[in-house]
Amino acid sequence: MENYIVEMLNITKKFPGIIANDNITLRLKKGEIHALLGENGAGKSTLMSVLFGLYRPEIGEIRKNGEIVKINNPNDANDLGIGMVHQHFKLVDIFTVLENIILGVEPNTMGFIQKKDARKKVVELSEKYGLRVDPDNLIENITVGMQQRVEILKMLYRDNEILIFDEPTAVLTPQEIKELLQIMKGFAEEGKSILFITHKLNEIMEVADRCTVLRKGKYIGTVDIKDSSKEELSRMMVGRDISFTVQKEKREPGEVVLSVRNLTVQSKNNKNNAVKNVSFDVRAGEIVCLAGIDGNGQTEFVHALTGLQKSTSGNINLMGNDITNASIRQRSINGMSHIPEDRHKHGLVLDYKLEENLVLQRYWEPEFQKGGFIKFDSVRKYSEGLIDKFDIRSGQGPITIARSMSGGNQQKAIIAREIDKKHELLVAVQPTRGLDVGAIEYVHKQLVQRRDEGKAVFLVSLELDEVMNVSDRILVIYEGEIVGELDPKKITVQELGLYMSGAKRDNIKENNNGE
């Protein structure tokens, strides 16, 4: 009899139109890091929500140390020592780190909060596990990585022994990921048990002891990591072989499609310039990648490029037209498609139906409207075509509300919309963020296909693998400046890392301007 600390047996959870968890069993041993792997929409988050008391399953039972327990809400979970770091942090922005950590379990006498003991405990914990935070800083002023540490400290402060991490690395820089994985290993050595939800196979191979794989709501299997391989895991997850290298032929770039000259853009947060005097070209039939660590001006640059933000100086030329001050619609008509960084904020109207989202860029075209009246028949037909062609999966087809779709399929919908629209330049900003390997492979294929069709592709990415595999040419941005123009075939990842961290730079302005 193995020593399982938590067992989820035969869990079934249904939602209207979909079985999110179909007879799933997951057993967590004490002191192990157990990865939970699956595509977007495979049911990982649902399963964890069941464990955390956010959903109640129709069938199945949860045991702790062999005894059946009922978890009706997160408080029950907390009482059982189960803590969770959510993918989207649940922090109060205008509270300090300390206030957030004690939120809900404030130590008090007669209703007055006693912060002193709490502070001591928090400082102790953060030193013990190397979770550097400043307890008095406001959440809104600290980085995403630090916010995550606050979430982890919240669990530790509550003496949780079962820690759930829901895609914790999706928002972190490579350096922060490394630190986090170290911290997780430390927890496991301490005897804490960790459930690690992710779809990044490298991370699983690095830290996990065992891995349970789900596919389309069904239990596929549990494997020991030391007897397994990346290929096996991905086959279990997707149900077919996945290629990790992007297949693409060599191709000579054609005419200049996008030409940016001396572009300067002000930061969103302060009066400084986030983008400084940036110049480059993107040609037809090439994928140019803007690489860099998050927060080096990529967002501002893309916003200026796509018209969401005004630039301070410089100009942008698309297909021979000066679009520096053109409206977003004008840019779109001139041949720009844009897969935005934040698919919920910009990419979709989440309360609209899928079909309404699929025509978001085109509803005004004669194909979809006549005299101001939308031709819903055409919209339906068009979206059914796109759903088919791009394999967008959802509960109710075209009339599915976008909010209810899985992240991967939401992204597919955006990609379908932007790619199917007439365009010469595709701006793709972190298009694979938060997606699983199957979906990533799909997105990369689509990008390469655009390039092979002779479109210009401008990719903004934080993922080193993606930068190295997909692009034909790399521009490295550091503190708002282009510090290197590199050929992915000729440099190593380490070298690229040096450029991204600002340790190395070329003076490339001249040869870029010299047309």
Next chain:
Amino acid sequence: MANNNDITHSKKYNIKNITKSSAFSSFTAALMAIFLGMIFGFIIMLIAAPEKAVAGFRFVLLGGLKRIGDVFYFATPIIMTGLSVGFAFKMGLFNIGASGQYTMGMFFALYVGFMMDLPSGIHWIVAILAGILGGMIWGFIPGVFKALLNVNEVITSIMFNYIGMYLVDMMIQTNETMYISTMARTKYLPQSVQIPSLGIQGSNVNLGIIFAILIGIGLYMVLQKTTFGYELKATGYNKFAAEYAGMRVKTNIIITMVIAGGLAGLGGALAILAPSAIAGSSMTYEPINRIAAAGFNGIAVALLGSSHPIGIIFASIFISHIQRGGTLASLVGYKPEIIDVVIAVIIYFSAFAMIMNAGLARLLMKLVKHDDKVPNNTKGAE
């Protein structure tokens, strides 16, 4: 949820889809709110005067049926202000300024009625159009402030309620053609500017109700069928996505506020240009420094009708109906204020009836599930 968009454009309707649609749940939520409000109202009537409660409550429930003309007459302005609030709300704007726009609409209509001499066939039409214009101006200003300077429309439009009301009171009091100072009201309007009556005996009901209903249906079409409605709702749901998709968000904010203002202004015009049931008289405006209640009733019916134009029409008629009934309840000795309490309770319940409704739906699902063993999950979910 309250401002959810609803009708699927699918032709493959079936009863399951209808019960799941948010329009349906809004409808049942409204019914539930009304039901609870009525019970609560009855309890209050019981407490106030137990022996008269049954008779009084019967008046509240059914009294309006005997005054059906008046029900429609009093519903007309509330429909318009309700549509005004609901329409703006679809874009995520809270037009609390419907009162001011309504008052401006009244004034513009009165001005055309008294100060311009037009042939009788078109005089009332011009007056109505003037009323729309007045409301539009009063909606335009908060719209511009919101769109260009990002000033919260709630604040501006509250201010403009007061500015509009005092301005109109002042202009009427200083205009001798319009105002009788001894009576503290405007004069009777000339016959030519009164909206043709629908001819129901002893009631003020006129063509206005027909206009209001047609406009409600028209707005529904605009919201559901047009690119403008599509942009408007997209902006209301997610203005960042609307901007990303190249919609002119700022222009649309101004247009929406202008339309909302125009709707409320039309409400004012339709209210004041109504013929009176008493020969030789007409509706009058009393400059008594009070913000028009019609605007706030509009907020209430927009809430009760979930900002759905058709819902708002029914909500307005219902509110008007029990208001008439409440007036009649005074026949057995109740103060008409009691009906204001009942209405307030209904509105109050409608705000969270949605939540109760979701609970009810879950209960129903559970009951239904036992017969419905075939899970509805395979289609498209793969």
